[in-house]
Amino acid sequence: MANLNIRNKQERTYEAIVIGSGISGSWAAKELCDLGVKTLMLERGRNVEHIKDYPTTNMLPYEFEHRGQITQAEKEANPIVSRCYAFREDAKHFFVKDAEHPYVQEKPFDWIRGYQVGGKSLLWARQVQRWSDFDFEGPARDGFAVDWPIRYKDIAPWYSHVEKFAGVSGNKDGLDVLPDGEFLPGYDLNIVEKHFQEQLKKNYGNDRHMISARCAHIHGNSEFYAEQGRAMCQNRNLCQRGCPFGGYFSSNSSTIPWALKTGNLTLRPDAVVHSIIYDEELGKATGVRIIDAHSKEMEEFFAPVIFLNAAALNSNLILLNSTSSRFPNGLGNDNGLLGKYVAFHNYRAGVSAQHEGHAEYTTSGGRPTSGYFPRFRNVYKQETDFLRGYAAGFSAGRNVRSNTDGIGMDLKNNLLNPDQYGPWYVGSHMMGETIPKESNYVALDPNLKDPYGMPQLKINVDYDDNDEKMVKDYLEQMTEMFEKAGFTNIRTRDDHRAPGLDIHEMGGVRMGKDPKTSLLNANHQLHAVPNVYVTDGASMTSTSTQNPSLTYMAFAARAAHHAVAESKK
Amino acid sequence: MNRRIALRHLALISGGLAFIPSCDFSSDDILTAYENLKITQSQKQLLGDISNVIIPAGEIKGALDIEVPDFILVMVNDCLNSEQQTLFSTGLAAFPGFAKQSGGGNFAKLNTKEKEALIVSGQNLEVDETEKGAENKAISYFLNTTKRLTIQGYMASEYIQSEVIPYSLIPGAYNGSVLISDIQKPRING
Numbered sequence: 001m002a003n004l005n006i007r008n009k010q011e012r013t014y015e016a017i018v019i020g021s022g023i024s025g026s027w028a029a030k031e032l033c034d035l036g037v038k039t040l041m042l043e044r045g046r047n048v049e050h051i052k053d054y055p056t057t058n059m060l061p062y063e064f065e066h067r068g069q070i071t072q073a074e075k076e077a078n079p080i081v082s083r084c085y086a087f088r089e090d091a092k093h094f095f096v097k098d099a100e101h102p103y104v105q106e107k108p109f110d111w112i113r114g115y116q117v118g119g120k121s122l123l124w125a126r127q128v129q130r131w132s133d134f135d136f137e138g139p140a141r142d143g144f145a146v147d148w149p150i151r152y153k154d155i156a157p158w159y160s161h162v163e164k165f166a167g168v169s170g171n172k173d174g175l176d177v178l179p180d181g182e183f184l185p186g187y188d189l190n191i192v193e194k195h196f197q198e199q200l201k202k203n204y205g206n207d208r209h210m211i212s213a214r215c216a217h218i219h220g221n222s223e224f225y226a227e228q229g230r231a232m233c234q235n236r237n238l239c240q241r242g243c244p245f246g247g248y249f250s251s252n253s254s255t256i257p258w259a260l261k262t263g264n265l266t267l268r269p270d271a272v273v274h275s276i277i278y279d280e281e282l283g284k285a286t287g288v289r290i291i292d293a294h295s296k297e298m299e300e301f302f303a304p305v306i307f308l309n310a311a312a313l314n315s316n317l318i319l320l321n322s323t324s325s326r327f328p329n330g331l332g333n334d335n336g337l338l339g340k341y342v343a344f345h346n347y348r349a350g351v352s353a354q355h356e357g358h359a360e361y362t363t364s365g366g367r368p369t370s371g372y373f374p375r376f377r378n379v380y381k382q383e384t385d386f387l388r389g390y391a392a393g394f395s396a397g398r399n400v401r402s403n404t405d406g407i408g409m410d411l412k413n414n415l416l417n418p419d420q421y422g423p424w425y426v427g428s429h430m431m432g433e434t435i436p437k438e439s440n441y442v443a444l445d446p447n448l449k450d451p452y453g454m455p456q457l458k459i460n461v462d463y464d465d466n467d468e469k470m471v472k473d474y475l476e477q478m479t480e481m482f483e484k485a486g487f488t489n490i491r492t493r494d495d496h497r498a499p500g501l502d503i504h505e506m507g508g509v510r511m512g513k514d515p516k517t518s519l520l521n522a523n524h525q526l527h528a529v530p531n532v533y534v535t536d537g538a539s540m541t542s543t544s545t546q547n548p549s550l551t552y553m554a555f556a557a558r559a560a561h562h563a564v565a566e567s568k569k
Numbered sequence: 570m571n572r573r574i575a576l577r578h579l580a581l582i583s584g585g586l587a588f589i590p591s592c593d594f595s596s597d598d599i600l601t602a603y604e605n606l607k608i609t610q611s612q613k614q615l616l617g618d619i620s621n622v623i624i625p626a627g628e629i630k631g632a633l634d635i636e637v638p639d640f641i642l643v644m645v646n647d648c649l650n651s652e653q654q655t656l657f658s659t660g661l662a663a664f665p666g667f668a669k670q671s672g673g674g675n676f677a678k679l680n681t682k683e684k685e686a687l688i689v690s691g692q693n694l695e696v697d698e699t700e701k702g703a704e705n706k707a708i709s710y711f712l713n714t715t716k717r718l719t720i721q722g723y724m725a726s727e728y729i730q731s732e733v734i735p736y737s738l739i740p741g742a743y744n745g746s747v748l749i750s751d752i753q754k755p756r757i758n759g
Contacts, residue, residue, distance in 0.1 A: 060736055062727045071647040190745025234739045360749055364756065367743035400755040404720055407623045408685045415724060416629065416733060418755050 013302040014040040014266065016563070017288050018309060019273050019318065022119025024536040024552040025309030026251030026259070027162065031560035032307075033264035037567075040266045040301055041259075042290060044310075045115030047269040048094075048122070050229075050252045054242030056090045064089045083501055084112045086123055091240040094122050104445050106460040108498035111313065111505070117269050118252035119311065120503070121549075123240050126216045126248050128168050128550035129372065129391075130159050130179045134379050135544035138433075142378075142387050145341060145436045146512040148541045149522035152179065158554035166249035166553065167225055169233075169369070170214030178211070178374045178546075184220040186212045187367045192355050192396035192424050196371075199485035208481070210394050213372035216249040216550075228254050235366035248368065268301075270294055272452050275322035276306055276331055276532060284531045285331070291452045305531050305563045309556065312537030313342075313442055316508040317457045319534075320444050332526035335516055338509060340441040342461050343543045345504040346390070346432030349471045349494045351478040353487035355396065355424040362398045362421055370395035373428065375545045377473065386469035390432040391545035392478065398424050426487055430474040433545050434499075435466055436507050461499045504548055506540035524559040530566075535559045603646040605654055612661055613638060618677060619664075619712070620719045622684045629733060632723050640722035641715060653710075660711025663704050667691060688712055 018029045021043040032039045047053070061067060068089045075082045078098045087095050096113040103111055114120040133152045140147040156179070163182040171186035189197065189212050200208045217233040218225050225231065230246030230253055239248050246253035259265040270293035277287040277300065287302035308315050316339050322331035330338045370393060377389030401422040403414040440462065444455040475492045482490050499505070512518020515527035520539050526532045535556040537548060598609045608616075620641065621633035632638070645657050668676040672687040679687065692712045694705035723729060730736040734757060 058738065060727070060730065060738065061725050062730055065643060066648055067721060067725050069644075069648050072650050073647070188743060188745045190743075193745070235741065235743060236739055238738075362747050362749050362752070363743065363745050364747045364752070365741040365743040367745075400757050402757070404716075407688055407716065408625060408681070409627065411720075412624050412627070412629070412631070415624075415720065416729075418757055421749065421755065 009302065012300065013287075014038050015303060015567075016040070016305040016307065017042065017301055017303040018307040019276075019288060020119065020309035020311060020314075020536065021117045021251055021256065021267070021269075022114070022309065022311060022536075023121040023124070023251060023549050024556040025119070025307065026121065026255035027553045027556035028307040028309055028533070028535060028560045029265055030255040030259045031557045032564065033259040033262040035561070035564045036262075036264065037305075037564060038264050038266075039259070040268060040303065041256075042271040042273055042288060042301070043115075043117045043119075043267070043269045044272040044293065045117065045119075045269060046293075047267070048116045048118050048242070048252055050246065050250075050257060051242070051244050053252075054244060055093070057238065057241040057244050059090065059241075080110050081112060083110050083497070084503070086240045088240075090238070091123065094240070094242075101450055102448070103450075103456050104448060104458040106458055107462045109459040109461050110498045110500035111459065112500065112503045113311065113314075117256065117267065118250055121250040122242050122252060124250075124549055125547065126239065126368065127372070127547040128163070128166075128170075128214050128216050129374070129546040130181055130214075131155070131544055131546055131551055132177055132179050134177055134375075135542070135546070138388060138544065139542045142382065144387065145542050146510065146514070146517050149511050149513045149518075154522070155551070155554050155558065158558040159550065162550065162553040162557055165228075166216050166254065167218040167221075167230070168214055168550075169217050169219035171212055173209070173211045175209055175211070175374060177376075177379055181214070183214065184218065187215070187219065187369050188212065189371055190363050190396055191358050191361050192426065193371050193394065195355075195358065196394065196396070196426070196481075196485050200481065203481070203484045208373075208376045210371050210373045213369045213393070215369035217368045218247055228258055230254060233368055235368060237366050237368060239368065271299075272454070273310065273318050274298065274452075274454065275318060276308070277302075278322065278324045278327060278331060278529065280324060280326050285529050291454075293452075296452065305567065306533070307556070307560070307563075308532060308534045308538075309536045312505045312508065312540075313457060313459070315534055315536055315538035316342075316442050317444070317454075319509060320442075321455060327528070331532065332509075332519055332528045334528050335519075337438075337517065338519055339443050340438045340508065341436035341510055341541075342440045342442055342505065342507045343434045343436040343540070344461065344499045344506065345502040345543060345545070346434055346463070346467050346470060347429065347502040347504075348432075348463075348467075348497055349474050349492070350427065350429040351475060351482060351490065351492050352425065352427040353482045353490040355426055355485075355487050357486065358424060359421075375433075377477075384469070384473060386466045386473065387435055388433040388466075388470075389545065390430045390470055390474050392428045392430050392474070394426070394428045396424055396426040398422065426482070428478050428482075430471070430478075431502075431545050431547070432467065432470045432474065433543050435464070436510070436542060437464070442508055459500075461505075463499065504537070504543070506537040506543050506548060509534045509538040510541045511539050512541060523562045524555060525562075533559045533563060600642075603642045605646045605651070606642065606658055608642060608658065608661070613642065615664065615676065616641060616661065616715065618684075619688060619715055622681065622688055623716050623719045624723050625681070630728055632719050635723070635726050635728045637719055637722040637726070640726075641718040644718050644722075645714065649714075653714075656707050656710040657714055659704070660707035660709070663708050664691070664711065667704075667708050688716075692716070 139145040170183040233247030271290040320330040373392035448456040624632040
């Protein structure tokens with residue numbers, strides 16, 4: 001028996017374990033495997049294989065029974081995920097339903113999750129803007145959170161590393177707030193977007209910019225990506241279904257098959273992580289305890305290095321649930337700050353309008369991105385009554401007008417022979433930086449359990465006065481910019497959505513220089529348990545305004561190389 | 570319960586006779602495919618007639634030819650809330666009476682112009698606090714919903730999107746500055 005147990009343990013021992021198969025986990029695994037490390041990747045959801053498990057990817061609109069709509073019964077059973085813009089008939093199978101993983105909302109928080117191999121990398125909006133030192137230096141300059149232990153120069157080569165492999169389309173815009181990267185050819189802005197760009201230049205000089213947003217789509221150099229089995233983006237804009245071309249970056253199309261091809265990756269889906277095992281004598285983490293999603297049996301896996309990439313709040317949950325007599329309040333949580341200083345992106349506000357000009361023009365074809373408005377507020381110095389600022393999405397477009405007046409033959413003829421274009425519409429939405437605060441936290445509920453017997457996560461995250469001021473400023477400034485550009489029928493909105501719907505929740509296991517005030521060091525290692533790395537959104541010290549996934553990819557790749565270098569010491 | 574009984578009576582009067590050979594006609598006249606709605610076969614037929622007035626057949630097929638009424642009922646059954654479903658069902662049930670009163674007879678026997686006029690007047694019925702107003706509200710909700718879903722079901726049908734205005738899964742590279750005068754026909758599908 002003893003021998004059997006030893007063999008059994010050997011079979012469940014790897015050189016590294018990565019918890020989570022989403023954007024950051026798959027990058028950690030890919031780098032580890034490329035460096036020859038025998039890696040186990042644990043994923044709580046089912047397996048989703050590239051192409052094979054994209055059931056809706058080539059479906060035509062009429063093949064969806066409800067033409068894309070979510071049914072009333074689904075909405076009533078899933079009030080949380082139903083609020084997500086992408087939870088539609090074509091992609092609903094990639095979202096976690098409300099009852100699958102309940103949590104406690106001490107304050108309203110829409111926690112949008114994707115539990116499957118690939119995680120939310122199948123569903124993301126694929127926007128990849130780099131951070132600059134205006135972002136990394138934010139907390140130190142403005143006196144909030146703690147200073148980031150890294151700067152742009154530390155992460156820049158890793159941005160390049162992941163951009164080249166993932167495939168990022170963009171233009172060299174030469175903006176100090178949004179550093180240029182390793183770009184495939186960028187997508188064009190349309191004639192009205194260019195008009196707005198020119199108007200900004202005319203009205204604001206070199207202070208405000210609108211560029212073609214950098215996106216993780218293959219738009220050139222197709223031979224290089226053929227090695228990954230991926231092809232050029234076909235402008236279908238059906239990305240949320242999974243792309244049969246691998247036209248955009250997902251774990252499923254890119255990093256996971258790549259890692260599997262090395263022969264070093266073992267992928268274990270249906271493994272709900274319970275906790276990280278800490279050995280008091282050795283003074284380090286030795287493995288991971290999982291609950292099999294089907295049998296509900298507990299199982300343990302072992303490795304000298306563990307990467308935690310379960311997505312921001314689930315990484316918090318796992319650490320909080322990893323208790324021992326050395327760490328009674330959660331792994332690495334000597335200072336009591338684990339789960340605290342959670343932040344997000346403020347997506348509440350938008351401005352839309354019409355443009356009367358360029359009436360003789362329209363657009364044709366499709367593109368996977370649109371315009372991006374980098375932060376201009378408080379960049380070089382503090383200039384408003386709120387801290388930090390916001391980025392914004394921007395796009396213009398034009399629809400064929402569908403005349404649905406009347407009934408009978410007139411209606412039919414109008415529907416089948418549309419001959420009028422509506423006016424150009426323009427729209428913008430804000431992406432505001434929020435300030436991490438101790439009072440915005442997640443914790444384990446002492447009583448409530450989820451269907452696996454795990455404690456439920458209690459989420460207590462809210463807007464503050466800084467966010468309110470920022471919403472007001474965004475609405476005022478964007479309205480002014482629209483007015484100056486000659487747009488008409490300008491409408492503003494603040495939908496007061498709950499935090500979480502931005503799907504950019506961050507923090508709780510923040511990086512920092514001082515173990516007294518942070519959980520992770522400059523290399524993403526837990527200060528107190530250095531063989532545990534956290535490289536997903538949980539590690540974020542501050543949020544800045546950029547869509548964060550690219551930064552998580554770069555973090556994961558950088559930390560994986562650090563872990564391998566450490567193991568060779 | 571009352572509504573259900575009333576509908577069964579309606580079924581008896583309008584189309585139930587055809588079902589007598591099946592013996593148990595206390596329930597089989599209600600279409601079980603739409604479980605949230607108590608819709609009878611004859612009501613579905615009426616819905617089909619109405620959708621066919623909204624988008625009639627011609628050189629290009631009409632709504633009824635491509636089974637748009639099925640789509641309408643699936644959408645009402647699955648995607649509307651129970652209050653909206655009640656309004657829809659009530660409006661549908663009240664429509665034959667409305668046709669007799671306002672259109673001067675059985676809907677099926679009116680000519681096309683009369684049918685169109687009746688539907689348009691029904692869409693715009695005055696709604697007030699009276700019992701009549703409540704019925705008017707249901708009739709106009711039913712007709713407006715039917716029109717909306719007829720248009721949706723028709724335009725997003727396999728027939729239209731493959732034979733009339735083909736849908737393109739791959740719409741081609743983006744051109745952000747196209748002169749409308751250079752385009753032969755506005756593109757609406759993909």
